[in-house]
Amino acid sequence: MGIEISTIRYLLISVCVTVLLYLLTISISFLHKVWWKPIHIQNLLASQGIKGPPYKFLYGNTQEMFKMVKETMTKPMENYLQSHDIFPQVKPHRHSWINIYGKNFLSWRGPEPLLCVTEPELIKEILNNKDGVYLKPETKGHVKMILGNGLSMINGEKWVQRRKLANHAFYAESLKGVVPAMITAVEVMLEKWKDHEGKEIDVYEEFRILTSEVISRTAFGSSYLEGKNMFEMLTDLVKLGSTASSNSFFKIRLPFFEKEEMMKNRELSDGYGRDYLSLLLNANKDADELKRISIQDMVDECKTMYFAGHETTASLLTWTCLLLAIHTDWQDKARKEVIGLMGEKSQILDEKCIAKLKIVNMIINESLRLYPPVLGSPRTIDRQVRLGKFTLPSDMNVGFSIIAVHHDPKICGEDVHKFKPDRFSGGTVKATNNNPMAFIPFGYGPRTCVGFQLRNDREQDCSGDDFTKILLYSFACICSLPS
Numbered sequence: 001m002g003i004e005i006s007t008i009r010y011l012l013i014s015v016c017v018t019v020l021l022y023l024l025t026i027s028i029s030f031l032h033k034v035w036w037k038p039i040h041i042q043n044l045l046a047s048q049g050i051k052g053p054p055y056k057f058l059y060g061n062t063q064e065m066f067k068m069v070k071e072t073m074t075k076p077m078e079n080y081l082q083s084h085d086i087f088p089q090v091k092p093h094r095h096s097w098i099n100i101y102g103k104n105f106l107s108w109r110g111p112e113p114l115l116c117v118t119e120p121e122l123i124k125e126i127l128n129n130k131d132g133v134y135l136k137p138e139t140k141g142h143v144k145m146i147l148g149n150g151l152s153m154i155n156g157e158k159w160v161q162r163r164k165l166a167n168h169a170f171y172a173e174s175l176k177g178v179v180p181a182m183i184t185a186v187e188v189m190l191e192k193w194k195d196h197e198g199k200e201i202d203v204y205e206e207f208r209i210l211t212s213e214v215i216s217r218t219a220f221g222s223s224y225l226e227g228k229n230m231f232e233m234l235t236d237l238v239k240l241g242s243t244a245s246s247n248s249f250f251k252i253r254l255p256f257f258e259k260e261e262m263m264k265n266r267e268l269s270d271g272y273g274r275d276y277l278s279l280l281l282n283a284n285k286d287a288d289e290l291k292r293i294s295i296q297d298m299v300d301e302c303k304t305m306y307f308a309g310h311e312t313t314a315s316l317l318t319w320t321c322l323l324l325a326i327h328t329d330w331q332d333k334a335r336k337e338v339i340g341l342m343g344e345k346s347q348i349l350d351e352k353c354i355a356k357l358k359i360v361n362m363i364i365n366e367s368l369r370l371y372p373p374v375l376g377s378p379r380t381i382d383r384q385v386r387l388g389k390f391t392l393p394s395d396m397n398v399g400f401s402i403i404a405v406h407h408d409p410k411i412c413g414e415d416v417h418k419f420k421p422d423r424f425s426g427g428t429v430k431a432t433n434n435n436p437m438a439f440i441p442f443g444y445g446p447r448t449c450v451g452f453q454l455r456n457d458r459e460q461d462c463s464g465d466d467f468t469k470i471l472l473y474s475f476a477c478i479c480s481l482p483s
């Protein structure tokens with residue numbers, strides 16, 4: 001009996017010691033993550049001159065960030081007819097931290113460090129890096145569920161392969177055939193508007209439908225009406241995702257893609273054609289196992305194209321409309337230019353015509369500068385890296401802020417918040433005071449927007465690119481409406 005008690009005692013002590021050691025290891029690694037590492041990174045960057053709001057245990061700067069956002073959201077923007085100074089309104093925390101800590105500052109999302117970069121040269125270094133140092137961070141939560149492993153989320157060889165397909169599908173030559181369909185889509189919308197004369201129109205909603213239609217035709221050779229159900233589902237998905245009600249989130253299905261009907265229908269029709277869906281289907285049948293993509297990959301790619309292209313384009317058209325409604329002198333100039341080139345008939349609008357739409361192009365650029373649909377994008381580094389004169393440790397997030405560079409008075413001048421399309425009369429270089437990296441609405445480098453592809457590797461300039469052309473087609477029709 002004596003032996004048994006001492007064995008039990010021995011066992012109990014062993015279990016307790018193991019549990020204690022386990023808890024101690026977890027606590028140490030937890031403290032390392034939420035205390036030691038943040039303090040270490042903060043000191044390391046401070047020694048190189050990069051400052052920022054101090055790290056607060058566990059929360060980082062999230063509480064003050066939410067407080068600032070909440071405060072500005074409750075107040076309407078003042079003087080918005082004269083000034084388009086939206087940066088402090090949209091990203092108050094970033095605006096305030098740049099003023100206090102300088103152009104590149106370190107902030108904290110919980111214990112995760114984020115270096116925000118707003119110096120054009122450093123942004124160029126990040127976006128133009130071809131060594132795979134700056135990676136797209138792993139997506140989590142609802143974003144992962146919505147986009148899965150689509151093009152905008154993946155890295156490495158997989159990305160190279162998929163990007164080739166997307167480049168091919170969105171290249172100008174491949175898009176030529178869909179231009180008449182785009183014009184028709186715009187005309188259908190305008191016809192509908194005629195019934196609303198004297199009444200209010202929710203232009204954002206209208207442009208959402210229009211851009212959905214255009215992307216459906218461009219990428220998938222189908223029409224918006226065919227995929228209407230899917231669009232409604234996608235919109236619901238985003239709403240649910242943003243309210244993070246994950247229970248109902250899982251119940252949402254994307255019937256159009258999930259049932260693979262669109263893909264099967266396409267297989268039944270002869271040949272796959274040249275649009276994006278066709279290229280994906282071909283890749284799904286690729287004899288080379290390494291190049292073959294799965295049905296799930298195809299679903300993720302389709303969702304990505306809709307998400308990446310749909311809201312961004314609708315947002316650009318909406319803000320441009322608002323700007324023209326405020327600045328009627330530019331509305332008149334645009335209309336005069338469009339009617340001067342093509343008369344009242346948009347169907348005769350062709351590539352040559354579009355290249356001549358200088359004023360419309362300047363207006364679109366100025367709208368993209370003041371109201372960039374994409375405000376910025378994060379990258380992550382998994383090894384130590386040199387950025388300009390700084391040495392950044394591994395396991396950091398680095399973000400570039402498009403809205404900050406577009407609204408920087410040191411680059412665009414004191415009239416930076418004014419709507420002045422003529423600043424683009426001499427191209428991007430002149431508009432940015434010899435700083436073309438200060439105008440990057442479509443990003444830059446290898447991961448530049450798929451809807452905005454440059455030909456012949458020439459210097460980035462928003463005139464003459466493929467996607468802007470599509471917008472011009474649509475927009476020119478809108479401008480030609482009688483006032």
Ligand code: HEM
Pocket residue numbers: 151152153163215219304305306308309310312313316372373374377378440441442443444446447448449450451452467
């Ligand atoms: C005004 C309209 C648009 C704007 C302002 C815009 C802006 C951008 C920006 C800034 C990026 C780069 C993000 C980064 O570097 O992380 C990007 C990437 C992307 N865009 Fe767009 N976009 C627009 C329209 C479109 C359209 C119409 C499509 C396709 C139908 C599209 C598809 C994509 C895709 C797939 C990517 C990811 C590219 C990659 O990671 O390789 N975008 N877009």
